[in-house]
Amino acid sequence: MLAARVHALKARILAACEVAGREPADVELLPVSKRQPLDLIREAASLGFQRFGENYVQEGAAKAEAEPGLSFVLLGPLQRNKARQALRAFRELQTVDRPDLAARLGRIAEEEDLVRPIWIQLDLWDEATKAGGCSEPDLPALLATLERSPRLPLRGFMAIPPPGHAEAFRQLQTLREAWQQRLGAPLLLSMGMTSDLEAAIQAGSDQIRIGTAFFGEREIPA
Ligand SMILES: *Cc1c(COP(=O)(O)O)cnc(C)c1O
Numbered sequence: 001m002l003a004a005r006v007h008a009l010k011a012r013i014l015a016a017c018e019v020a021g022r023e024p025a026d027v028e029l030l031p032v033s034k035r036q037p038l039d040l041i042r043e044a045a046s047l048g049f050q051r052f053g054e055n056y057v058q059e060g061a062a063k064a065e066a067e068p069g070l071s072f073v074l075l076g077p078l079q080r081n082k083a084r085q086a087l088r089a090f091r092e093l094q095t096v097d098r099p100d101l102a103a104r105l106g107r108i109a110e111e112e113d114l115v116r117p118i119w120i121q122l123d124l125w126d127e128a129t130k131a132g133g134c135s136e137p138d139l140p141a142l143l144a145t146l147e148r149s150p151r152l153p154l155r156g157f158m159a160i161p162p163p164g165h166a167e168a169f170r171q172l173q174t175l176r177e178a179w180q181q182r183l184g185a186p187l188l189l190s191m192g193m194t195s196d197l198e199a200a201i202q203a204g205s206d207q208i209r210i211g212t213a214f215f216g217e218r219e220i221p222a
Pocket of ligand 1: 032210
């Protein structure tokens, strides 16, 4: 079941890369295993996947403890009081969106002697969404804070654009290019999920985060 679904997904990604004129090896497929049981994650590992996205600190930390040979990436909102637990459990954090959180993560990473690549979650469309995300005007301050935290190397930008917002991926691509120039360092883009991976690949996404098309419907209630 899982193998067949993943096979179909890979074909979909290949087709999208072909249309976009991109190399499939340049687009990372990150399976999102939130609300999926451990045995499905183990099955995915047997297919060669080693990194998994998780949305909830508690759930992801439990899975990371059960499967220390795999890497888990935090994709969900991070509260200040869970910063230490998140740094210990996840190899990367994708939802850093404000300077106070980044500064706290930097201090704790120092105390815990950990290095954790960071992605900034952007929200260019609605600064009031409860999903979080850094607005464009707030981005320079957040980048400056991360620059002072050598244990939190910046990987790039992550976003969950509102559905049907056709221009969103292009906007993100433009912003990535602008900041890459200013920082003089490569920045990756994590964008695209089950319903919009083709548009994301077309717009230059470096990492698509796929839950449903990889694992099927989520099994564990939220
Ligand atoms: C759940 C989730 C995904 C995967 O969603 P699907 O639509 O099931 O592919 C990707 N990114 C984030 C941040 C998510 O929360």
